[in-house]
Amino acid sequence: MSRQFDTGAAPHFPPQSTVAGVMQQVLYALIPGIVAYAWFFGPGILVQILLAVIFALLFESLILKIRKQALKPFLGDWSAVVTAVLFALCLPPLAPWWITLLGMLFAIVVAKHLYGGLGHNLFNPAMVGYVVVLISFPQLMTLWIPPASIAPHVLGVGDVFSAIFTGKLPPGLTWDTVSEATPLDVIRTSLASGQMVSEARQSPIFGSFGGLGWEWIANLFALGGFWLLWRRVISWQVPVMMIGSVVFLGLVAYLIDPGSNPVPLQHVFSGALVLGAFFIATDPVSGCTSSRGRLIFGVGVGIITLSIRRWGGYPDGVAFAVLLMNMAAPLIDRYTRPRIFGH
Numbered sequence: 001m002s003r004q005f006d007t008g009a010a011p012h013f014p015p016q017s018t019v020a021g022v023m024q025q026v027l028y029a030l031i032p033g034i035v036a037y038a039w040f041f042g043p044g045i046l047v048q049i050l051l052a053v054i055f056a057l058l059f060e061s062l063i064l065k066i067r068k069q070a071l072k073p074f075l076g077d078w079s080a081v082v083t084a085v086l087f088a089l090c091l092p093p094l095a096p097w098w099i100t101l102l103g104m105l106f107a108i109v110v111a112k113h114l115y116g117g118l119g120h121n122l123f124n125p126a127m128v129g130y131v132v133v134l135i136s137f138p139q140l141m142t143l144w145i146p147p148a149s150i151a152p153h154v155l156g157v158g159d160v161f162s163a164i165f166t167g168k169l170p171p172g173l174t175w176d177t178v179s180e181a182t183p184l185d186v187i188r189t190s191l192a193s194g195q196m197v198s199e200a201r202q203s204p205i206f207g208s209f210g211g212l213g214w215e216w217i218a219n220l221f222a223l224g225g226f227w228l229l230w231r232r233v234i235s236w237q238v239p240v241m242m243i244g245s246v247v248f249l250g251l252v253a254y255l256i257d258p259g260s261n262p263v264p265l266q267h268v269f270s271g272a273l274v275l276g277a278f279f280i281a282t283d284p285v286s287g288c289t290s291s292r293g294r295l296i297f298g299v300g301v302g303i304i305t306l307s308i309r310r311w312g313g314y315p316d317g318v319a320f321a322v323l324l325m326n327m328a329a330p331l332i333d334r335y336t337r338p339r340i341f342g343h
Helices: 019-041 044-066 071-075 079-088 097-115 125-136 157-165 183-192 214-230 237-256 264-268 273-280 291-311 318-335
Strands: none
Touching: 019 044, 019 079, 019 214, 019 273, 044 071, 044 079, 044 097, 044 157, 071 079, 079 097, 079 125, 079 273, 097 125, 125 318, 214 273, 237 264, 237 273, 237 291, 264 273, 273 291, 273 318, 291 318
């Protein structure tokens, strides 16, 4: 006696994730952190994101035309938009518009398409664009504004547009009066002048653990990162090892010399560590592909980031750390390939 069973239509394997689908989920995960960023630091970050997306899509279209490739499949995969948003999140909210233009030129044209396009780039495009403008225009890249709750002068939307597109501030204000050092920069400058960390943390720019406002931004970026982990868009190895290595080494340094080293949570909740751990260092193209390789990659980014913050010439080192480990990723993958069974 035979029985019949209902079966679904072929194919029976679940469809693989598309590039566009993955990129859209990354953008969704970034939304909570972006909202917090705009809440604490004003609408300038939204203007920077909009400019970066426009410039990225224009450069993407131009280079695709030059390479004689179809526009629709590449413009519709959202990869250029993700690159633009990550780049904009690294900029001071009132950075001049042409900084964003130059950053997207190097990110899309040089770091992405001159290496062969999506899937062939050796370096993370957003970090290439950011490092180029950071090294080329260091003074403009330090024009960070304090959180609105402690800012002596809060700029309106019109003032923000004027500052970004014309470089002009409201009458009576100068860049020195509206800009302020970041929490990481305050600690670095204080240590260089002989002060202790406890003295540096007397500044109102600090919150309970990290920078005022930056704590909430980091937490909400982490929330988006956990969602990506749950959706299996990214793997756990890089963010866990990157943040874990910074916390572990930061704790050792703090226990040895608390006067010259902040508590580990200061490193986590200030700067771009959380954003880098979940959204930048996890780039599947420029990072490692093997499981063991991702562990090494994450530790390497964490160690280099902490080293630059402590002894380097820049307050934060996430971008430099990611690019340096991008160079090492092919070699790491070569020596961490999984065992081939049956041989």
